[in-house]
Amino acid sequence: MKNILQSIYSYLDSRFMLSGLIQFAKKKKVPEHKHSFWYYFGGICLFLFILQVLTGILLLLYYSPSVNSAHESIIFIMSQVKFGWLMRSVHSWSANILIAAIFIHMFSSFFLKAYRSPRELTWITGFFLLLVFLAFGFSGYLLPWNELSFFATRVGTDIAGTLPLIGKHIKTFILGGTDVTGATISRFFWLHIGILPLLTVMILGIHVLLVQTLGMSKPIGIPENKVKEVPFFPNFILKDSLGWMLMLAIIGVLCVFFPWEIGQKADPFAATPIGIKPEWYFCFMFSTLKIIPAHIFSIEGEMIALFGFMIGGLLWMLVPFLDRNAAKERRSPFFSVMGWIVLLYIVVMTAVTYLLPGL
């Protein structure tokens, strides 16, 4: 038996260079210190993404992306398919928790200045992953074709349509027409299950490869005698697994007690329901667009806000190149304060959407 296993290993090793990988894993060390807790959110994001892929594939077996059958197929999955309710609820809950985990992972990396050289590209790929997962959320939200998702998509794409010159073209391209129709659901479906997963695999591959080759960063200013170096395997992996187990238990409880709702089937001819709002992760932008004056210096307020978000996003992505102090292993309180302001803004504006819906 041992000989058979050894010969299989040798066969695979000669083709996949497994011994090199095993040696790398054995030698790989991970710094451990008082802020190590935040490292585990990267692993949680990966775990949730795997859950998304698995449950997404299972949902694909029954989901039908058309105006006449999308909502019905979701009802069928939730009521008739064995464990269909579980698959859909895990998919929806883990998608939302994943975006929350990405935000936590991003802000913890920001405050620990993990973006500093040589990990600039790790930060940038992470930023792109955030955008990709927001696109996942936006496209996936419409797929059940319910009242809320229909009108939220209409409102969301209307905002994109306000961009000067290219706005209308972008809106038409996203919707496949001038309004949310069967063409939109078809486009969103292929974006959700084809293009975005492909992009994710590519960017996530680079991101993980960079994390593995460059290792995890140590925060600035922590004395060496307060840092342990623990083996990546098995120590870090086991702790990561503990986080994954905890996440799985939380998702299980949420799915059983709060299964993801189906909602009323979308009626394109109905009036927009009062208090319509996008998914929670877009709410800070939504509230900003609501409270910004209609015109600022005779320029449309919405346009200014959109440009503000675009420039803000660009600056956020380029932080590794802007924060020169961190690059030189020096503290950079200015960037920390800016980070707190951004975080506070996102939290407050999100809360505003829910607490002051009539704003």
Add this chain to the structure above:
Amino acid sequence: MKARKMRKIINLLSIFFLAISIFSLSLYAQKNYCIECHQELEDELLAPVETFEKDIHQQFGLSCADCHGGNPAEEDIDLAKDKSFKGSPKRSQIPEFCASCHSDSSYMRRFNPSIRVDQLDIYWTSEHGQLLKKGDTKVALCTDCHAAHGIQTSTHPKSWTFPWNIPQTCSRCHSDKDYMKDYKIPTKQWDDYKESVHAHALFEKKDLSAPVCNDCHGNHGATPPEITSIAFVCRQCHPSAGELFSQSPHKEVYDEMGISECEACHGNHKILPPSDEMLGTGEKAVCIQCHEPDSEPYQIASQMKEKLDAFIKKIRHAENLLEQADRQGVEVSEPKFRLTEANTILIMVRNLTHSLSLVEIEEKIEEGKKVVAEVTSAGEAALREAKFRKKGLIIATCFIFLLSIALFLKIKQITKKTPYKSA
């Protein structure tokens, strides 16, 4: 050169004076001295001017003189009241006064080719018209329901004759005890109507098809409705109940005894939403108004109520199961939709009570029970599913918990050995 300039100035001045003269003349011609003078007056002499602006007659280009005669272009009151002046008609003359135009089909066709011109003829057949002929001028005349000035078409929501204003229009006289005391008829119709299911439909739901006074009593030919005609009025909206009633043993008996059909059980002005309590032998049941205990109809009424109650109980039980399952997160929209079929059958059963046919009611209830049984079974399955999910969650959580403890212990064991890096 000078002469040329002078000619130009003279020409310009001529044009200017000509324009001024035409403008003044046009102003003079447009002036209606009836309105000019009455605007300066008070109370009832001012009122016509205040309300005439929104009057349908004004909108069709008619003015004071078209009804009252006279010459509105004359500023002098004596000259204005020329030979053609009719003034205000006496109350007793009002129907003919209005009918002088409204009964003239060739005249009315100029303004509205589809308008009826038989209002006066019908009015004389009404209770109001009959009494007026006898010299009673307190009765309702055209102006009492349509106003004298400020008249609007019955399709205008602010018109006194628009459906949701008609009950108030009639009640202005019919709810006035002093005004009505000579006629010895009830005056609480408006109070009763306000509580009715029809008033709710009209005022709350803004359902303009809900019946108001004129739907049962007529409008220009308003009279207390005949016993048989009430049933025909009700049948206009409730044909199925009417048809079933006509097939029932009640029909013949009611006709013989001169009892009005629907009104006998449902009342007239105060028609409340029908309830299941009206059926059977309970305190609120209408059957016991006529049927003695131990009589056969009494027994049938009792059985109908029992069967109806049992069916309703089954529906409520199924509803309750679905609600429980829904609260526990199990998808039950399909059985909920199926339950609407049972509720439709319940409505049909309630309607069938008008036929008094216990056999037909039983058959319909049996049909409904099959649907309810399916829904109940789906509801029970959904509750079992909810229990299964919770059990599954407990087992899975225990497994994850044990695995997590094992992982935690292993992590503790291996991290003890790891030293801090030396400074």
